[in-house]
Amino acid sequence: MAIPISQMGTVAGYVLKKRFTGVKQYPLVLMLEPLFRCSLACAGCGKVQYPPHILKKQLTPEECFAAVEECGAPMVSIPGGEPLLHPQIVEIVNGLVARKKYIYLCTNALELKKRLPEFTPSKYLTFSVHLDGQREHHDFSVCREGTYDIAVEGIQEAVRRGFRVTTNATFFDGTDPNSVRAFFDEVMSMGVEGVVLSPGYSYEKAPDQNRFLGRARVRRLFRAILSNRKPEWKFNMSPLFLEFLMGKRNYECTPWGMPAYNIFGWQKPCYLLQEGYASSYKELLETTKWEDYGVASGNPKCANCMVSCGYETTAVIDGFGSMKGFVAMVRGTFSKYRDLSALKLLNEALPGTHAPLIRIEQTERAPEETTV
């Protein structure tokens, strides 16, 4: 099990309390983006495409704490941008630890080794290091040679110092499932607590809009990757969400479950789409037309989304909200998902090259024109 019992207990208690008090819409993880500045320039990234005066802005620690306290989520993910570029990131992290929030500080780890002495190991603090695959794949993905080795040094030093460490990877079209499985072997041997993974999603602001996996391909890819698991592999995610990625479950999106807060305010409707901002989490809940989002809405912007910020909340609520879900979650935690047809998918996968990463294909079916 990759996630510590204390964290699971906190989340389970939180979900059950909301259930028993009849609260239908609540946050599970706050996506706190304290800045958009980054030390990498990944081609196609949709999170850092801003003019310099926007990239220079950052949330103050007080603004971060107010957002965390207002929404009340038990977990806080700190992506960006690169959070370690924030001059007060240590103060922000310490303040959140003091509030007993489980923090995932997402970093490209270019500065991690150097900055580690400023942080104190805690069960509440996890460094979630961006690694998109094996060395060559990761370096190519983040558009800079040498980054994998620097990140691995940071991971190893963080593990040595007693920090909780996970890796997080995003997979796009052309991903070689065999390489991803070899990557799991590599990162688990570094002593990380677990792996976090996600299919890529088309951020509206991203320069590239043609490398994103559709649902059918996501399921096939993740079935190939996540079936026939090795016992050493640990995933810092809900097993039910992983089953969703593998096509074993159908979930609807819970867009308010992982709200995003940044220099613009509370992002509507979710971490991925930018359709305006609210000045408070309450206003976000009350003024967003939630029925316009999620796969069931037919909204084309949601059509390819199987991303954790929308669906992992659903999986977690399912897992902790009913006995049936809980049993499935426990079973999923220990299952190896033996699947001969998934092995066949692996055997069919071509050796990893960069060529498929840029292949552009047309979808076979056109969307219908519908009036709503």
Next chain:
Amino acid sequence: MTAEVQKYTLEQVEALELAPGTEHENLEGWVPALATAEDLRQALEKALDYRGDVTLTLKSGERIEAYIFDCHNGSGLADSWVQYFTPSAPEKRKVGYAEIARLEFTGKDRAAGKHWEDWVKKYNERKAAGEKNIGLAPEALE
């Protein structure tokens, strides 16, 4: 969604192999004609999606360089507004649609030239030239 939009059926969504993303227009330098309220609304929607600054000229004559990050569409111009940051002030600001006389996409499109294909091309050229430690660096913050 209040207008006519492209919608998928669930069957189509589940069968998608590759997902079409948002089509980005080349808006840098564009000055939309704002003959009607609908022209203004549509142009401001594009400004919201634009990854650079725009210049707003108000009916008072004031010119504002702005990064627009929020549009509130009310029932008419009087209760609609945009929210923005300017390069020179730390706080968020708002201006009503009814006050806007002209909109220009004056700022650099910060995503232009940053496509995956651009990187692959640069990488292959630099690799062929024998370069080591190939990489892209963030733009200077000026």
